[in-house]
Amino acid sequence: MAVDSAISSPLGPPTCEKDAKALQFIEEMTRNADAVQERVLAEILSRNAETEYLKRFNVAGETDIETFKSKIPMITYEDLQPEIQRIANGDRSAILSAHPISEFLTSSGTSAGERKLMPTIKEELDRRQLLYSLLMPVMNLYVRGLDKGKGLYFLFVKSETKTPGGLLARPVLTSYYKSEHFKTRPYDPYTVYTSPNETILCPDSFQSMYSQMLCGLLERKQVLRLGAVFASGLLRAIRFLQLNWEELAEDIRSGSLSSKITDPAIIGCLGNIIKPDPELAAFVSQECSKENWEGIITRIWPNTKYLDVIVTGAMAQYIPTLDYYSGGLPLACTMYASSECYFGLNLNPMCKPSEVSYTIMPNMAYFEFLPHEPNSSGFTRDSPPKLVDLVDVEIGKEYELVITTYAGLYRYRVGDILRVTGFHNSAPQFHFVRRKNVLLSIDSDKTDEAELQRAVENASKLLAKFNTTVAEYTSFADTKTIPGHYVIYWELLVKDQANSPNEEVLSQCCLEMEESLNSVYRQGRVADNSIGPLEIRVVKSGTFEELMDYAISRGASINQYKVPRCVNFTPIMELLDSRVVTAQFSPALPRWTPARRR
Numbered sequence: 001m002a003v004d005s006a007i008s009s010p011l012g013p014p015t016c017e018k019d020a021k022a023l024q025f026i027e028e029m030t031r032n033a034d035a036v037q038e039r040v041l042a043e044i045l046s047r048n049a050e051t052e053y054l055k056r057f058n059v060a061g062e063t064d065i066e067t068f069k070s071k072i073p074m075i076t077y078e079d080l081q082p083e084i085q086r087i088a089n090g091d092r093s094a095i096l097s098a099h100p101i102s103e104f105l106t107s108s109g110t111s112a113g114e115r116k117l118m119p120t121i122k123e124e125l126d127r128r129q130l131l132y133s134l135l136m137p138v139m140n141l142y143v144r145g146l147d148k149g150k151g152l153y154f155l156f157v158k159s160e161t162k163t164p165g166g167l168l169a170r171p172v173l174t175s176y177y178k179s180e181h182f183k184t185r186p187y188d189p190y191t192v193y194t195s196p197n198e199t200i201l202c203p204d205s206f207q208s209m210y211s212q213m214l215c216g217l218l219e220r221k222q223v224l225r226l227g228a229v230f231a232s233g234l235l236r237a238i239r240f241l242q243l244n245w246e247e248l249a250e251d252i253r254s255g256s257l258s259s260k261i262t263d264p265a266i267i268g269c270l271g272n273i274i275k276p277d278p279e280l281a282a283f284v285s286q287e288c289s290k291e292n293w294e295g296i297i298t299r300i301w302p303n304t305k306y307l308d309v310i311v312t313g314a315m316a317q318y319i320p321t322l323d324y325y326s327g328g329l330p331l332a333c334t335m336y337a338s339s340e341c342y343f344g345l346n347l348n349p350m351c352k353p354s355e356v357s358y359t360i361m362p363n364m365a366y367f368e369f370l371p372h373e374p375n376s377s378g379f380t381r382d383s384p385p386k387l388v389d390l391v392d393v394e395i396g397k398e399y400e401l402v403i404t405t406y407a408g409l410y411r412y413r414v415g416d417i418l419r420v421t422g423f424h425n426s427a428p429q430f431h432f433v434r435r436k437n438v439l440l441s442i443d444s445d446k447t448d449e450a451e452l453q454r455a456v457e458n459a460s461k462l463l464a465k466f467n468t469t470v471a472e473y474t475s476f477a478d479t480k481t482i483p484g485h486y487v488i489y490w491e492l493l494v495k496d497q498a499n500s501p502n503e504e505v506l507s508q509c510c511l512e513m514e515e516s517l518n519s520v521y522r523q524g525r526v527a528d529n530s531i532g533p534l535e536i537r538v539v540k541s542g543t544f545e546e547l548m549d550y551a552i553s554r555g556a557s558i559n560q561y562k563v564p565r566c567v568n569f570t571p572i573m574e575l576l577d578s579r580v581v582t583a584q585f586s587p588a589l590p591r592w593t594p595a596r597r598r
């Protein structure tokens with residue numbers, strides 16, 4: 001059955017009614033993007049007309065775009081702090097949303113070192129589910145036969161807390177996996193996973209990973225696609241296999257579960273699945289004991305057609321490693337989403353990572369775009385920024401995404417910079433350029449320049465009694481190790497050579513830096529094991545001057561030269577590494593507890 005002017009597919013029209021319907025929906029939404037956006041805004045404004053927030057700006061039930069734009073200011077999370085705090089403390093009045101706030105979603109973006117709390121309402125789950133339901137129909141246009149096997153997806157729940165007022169606060173995916181939408185999803189041959197729900201829902205990350213890997217090995221020939229949310233997560237799974245294959249193979253050989261698995265729900269469900277399979281155990285041992293792990297993914301899961309992981313934005317740094325382990329399997333980036341709102345999907349998911357563009361679905365929220373001018377000093381009260389509507393963005397230009405959601409965020413700056421690459425019907429498609437102000441990122445952590453500066457300052461206090469200061473520093477996200485880790489290059493000014501800081505002191509400086517970084521970083525270190533110990537590499541004195549000379553030789557202006565606080569250009573890294581005199585790692589885990597909510 002053909003769908004009019006649908007997404008161009010190399011394989012012809014969709015093969016089933018359900019897919020045709022989903023594609024038809026995408027067509028309708030994107031053809032009428034303008035009208036859909038107008039309707040979405042009117043719905044949001046009319047249902048929330050009586051909220052304290054909208055009343056404050058005298059919108060009084062008016063639902064047209066002009067009134068909205070003239071009366072409601074563009075804001076950041078910090079502007080909304082008082083309202084968020086009141087909701088967190090238990091104020092149930094209609095502050096932001098007429099619908100009750102059902103929980104907070106904890107963003108990986110931080111404010112004052114803690115995760116941002118995003119209010120959400122029950123029905124947002126339906127909206128997210130709707131976006132999920134569009135992904136496979138699009139994928140099926142490019143890859144056939146995905147109903148003939150399973151997906152091995154490494155999915156995890158993370159710790160949740162309660163706010164003082166009793167609302168749950170947890171990451172958006174934890175909320176989704178624990179919802180009935182996920183747990184009792186109807187059978188669909190295109191979304192059968194090797195991981196039983198019990199393995200995904202186990203809060204212990206070791207047991208969860210172990211049991212998901214075990215199930216993936218048991219069904220290795222059925223696996224048609226392998227995935228995790230982000231590239232870093234899939235690489236962590238490979239590293240896990242490297243560290244634990246012997247125990248996994250032993251479980252497969254004996255048909256019993258390792259004593260490390262104590263979660264009753266996992267024991268209950270895997271007990272029925274696992275049977276002695278010496279042949280498979282021998283195969284796993286044979287492959288995993290080889291020195292060379294190049295192409296390990298396709299060796300163990302030979303029918304894998306693609307890897308389903310996000311490799312856009314900060315995750316692009318993992319592409320070479322994924323290619324190495326998978327022998328260059330296609331990398332599919334299917335969607336673009338956040339705790340605030342799910343935005344859209346990639347209509348050409350088998351394209352090269354560098355060509356990925358996301359089509360924002362106009363029904364998800366009301367979207368506006370702040371033209372991004374990297375060198376402008378910003379705007380003033382007298383010249384407020386002019387926000388552009390979804391259908392009016394221009395190809396080739398960069399914008400910061402600003403959203404108005406059903407859950408009560410109005411003209412909220414997400415912090416993502418996007419570049420328009422084209423249109424699908426009248427809906428624009430965006431290349432994810434970067435997140436604003438992020439210097440370092442390994443997994444979902446995002447460290448900005450101010451946070452890094454503070455961490456260096458705090459750590460350098462330990463040098464005071466050695467009459468030593470940090471003269472210059474820069475940083476680098478080292479993703480060659482799994483998990484990746486932060487590397488900080490320090491050039492020290494040692495005033496008393498006889499009493500210079502020793503290795504022990506420098507390793508304490510590493511730990512002190514980690515203690516100073518935000519809670520998402522520390523959670524990655526402590527609970528998720530997604531970030532390795534921070535490393536300080538001390539370079540010879542004069543190295544940063546050489547760095548400047550190098551930049552100037554490449555055309556930088558002497559007057560305007562600033563030390564880059566993060567580097568990733570190979571010649572610069574080589575220069576720095578060739579000048580290292582000592583390198584130390586953090587000797588312990590920083591403090592992190594899930595219950596730290598103000």
Ligand code: AMP
Nearest residue numbers: 107108312313335336337338339432435
């Ligand atoms: P969080 O609020 O923790 O869920 O993080 C959401 C943020 O992750 C987004 O605002 C983006 O910066 C980033 N992100 C989400 N999806 C993608 C994607 N497909 N490509 C690049 N970055 C993404």
